[in-house]
Amino acid sequence: MKEWDDLDRVVLELWTADAVVLFDWLMSVDFETIPVTHRGQKQALMDLLTALEVTEVAASRGDDIGAAQERVARDMDW
Numbered sequence: 237m238k239e240w241d242d243l244d245r246v247v248l249e250l251w252t253a254d255a256v257v258l259f260d261w262l263m264s265v266d267f268e269t270i271p272v273t274h275r276g277q278k279q280a281l282m283d284l285l286t287a288l289e290v291t292e293v294a295a296s297r298g299d300d301i302g303a304a305q306e307r308v309a310r311d312m313d314w
Contacts, residue, residue, distance in 0.1 A: 256296045256304035259288040 250258070262285040272278050288294065296304065 251308075252293065253304040253307040255288060255291065255293045256301060257308050258284070259291075259293045260296065260301045260304075262288065 262281060267278055267282065270278060270281065
């Protein structure tokens with residue numbers, strides 16, 4: 237079993253629109269109602285929110301969020 241060091245990191249690149257959509261959703265979601273199979277999943281989402289809070293996407297508001305949502309969803313077939 238791999239032992240994770242608290243200093244281990246993964247660099248993750250996201251399109252800005254994806255980051256805005258994720259940040260907006262994470263800011264509005266009720267973490268108590270997210271279906272998880274392990275509490276670590278919920279903590280990982282909270283850690284993602286914390287990481288996004290220190291980026292430029294945290295300043296996104298109203299029209300920017302709507303534009304990001306449309307950009308991300310434009311190629312979806314459902």
